[in-house]
Amino acid sequence: MNERREEIRVALNRVKNEIPDYVTLIVVTKTFPVSDVEILYELGERNFGENRDDEGVEKSTILPKDSIWHFQGNLQSKKIRSIVSWADFIHSLDKASHASKINEIAHSIGKIQKVFIQVKLDSGLGSDDRSGINPSDFNQFLVELEGLKNIEIVGVMGVAPLGADPAPGFELLYKLSLKLQSIKPGATFISAGMSGDFPVALQFGATHIRIGSSILGTR
Numbered sequence: 531m532n533e534r535r536e537e538i539r540v541a542l543n544r545v546k547n548e549i550p551d552y553v554t555l556i557v558v559t560k561t562f563p564v565s566d567v568e569i570l571y572e573l574g575e576r577n578f579g580e581n582r583d584d585e586g587v588e589k590s591t592i593l594p595k596d597s598i599w600h601f602q603g604n605l606q607s608k609k610i611r612s613i614v615s616w617a618d619f620i621h622s623l624d625k626a627s628h629a630s631k632i633n634e635i636a637h638s639i640g641k642i643q644k645v646f647i648q649v650k651l652d653s654g655l656g657s658d659d660r661s662g663i664n665p666s667d668f669n670q671f672l673v674e675l676e677g678l679k680n681i682e683i684v685g686v687m688g689v690a691p692l693g694a695d696p697a698p699g700f701e702l703l704y705k706l707s708l709k710l711q712s713i714k715p716g717a718t719f720i721s722a723g724m725s726g727d728f729p730v731a732l733q734f735g736a737t738h739i740r741i742g743s744s745i746l747g748t749r
């Protein structure tokens with residue numbers, strides 16, 4: 531345990547040295563044990579990212595209440611009720627039907643659910659394996675979300691295409707963020723950048739970066 535703590539501490543510091551203070555580091559703890567999240571908490575981290583509802587339920591129940599939980603996995607309709615019960619932020623909203631379900635459930639428990647709109651950043655590259663709305667549907671999607679009073683759109687989120695230069699995708703995300711802010715001035719967050727590409731995401735205005743393997747090791 532002490533050895534693991536030292537390993538995490540060193541890796542965490544290395545990453546944090548490359549991130550300005552105004553950027554929120556979300557440590558992606560998916561697939562790693564609760565004991566690792568507890569170490570991160572002791573080291574001062576508060577923002578944790580999970581891709582699966584069951585792991586999020588387990589870890590958020592055990593960690594202290596001032597931990598902040600980010601759901602960033604694929605949303606499934608039947609999991610939304612549970613996810614809304616523990617996730618402070620949902621990063622992966624990309625369907626209007628999911629938005630109305632989130633809104634309905636959040637309303638029923640008296641919560642305003644914070645969400646990022648996930649945008650597909652590789653639509654021009656022929657691959658179709660990333661979630662997110664198509665950039666060309668962005669305005670229409672905003673219209674569809676109007677009037678959902680228990681959802682607060684906080685910003686945009688994107689995952690850069692695998693094996694390609696991440697810069698064009700992050701630039702696109704930045705432009706969409708400006709478009710969003712022209713309609714909703716408070717929605718200033720940009721969730722972008724993972725272990726392999728976060729320095730580039732920072733160049734394009736990322737406010738929230740999601741890092742797993744550089745801190746916790748390979749999964």
Ligand SMILES: *Cc1c(COP(=O)(O)O)cnc(C)c1O
Pocket residue numbers: 558560581602603689723724725726740741742743744
């Ligand atoms: C797993 C994951 C991350 C973290 O990836 P690393 O390469 O381990 O840093 C970030 N964002 C999303 C959406 C993920 O699924």
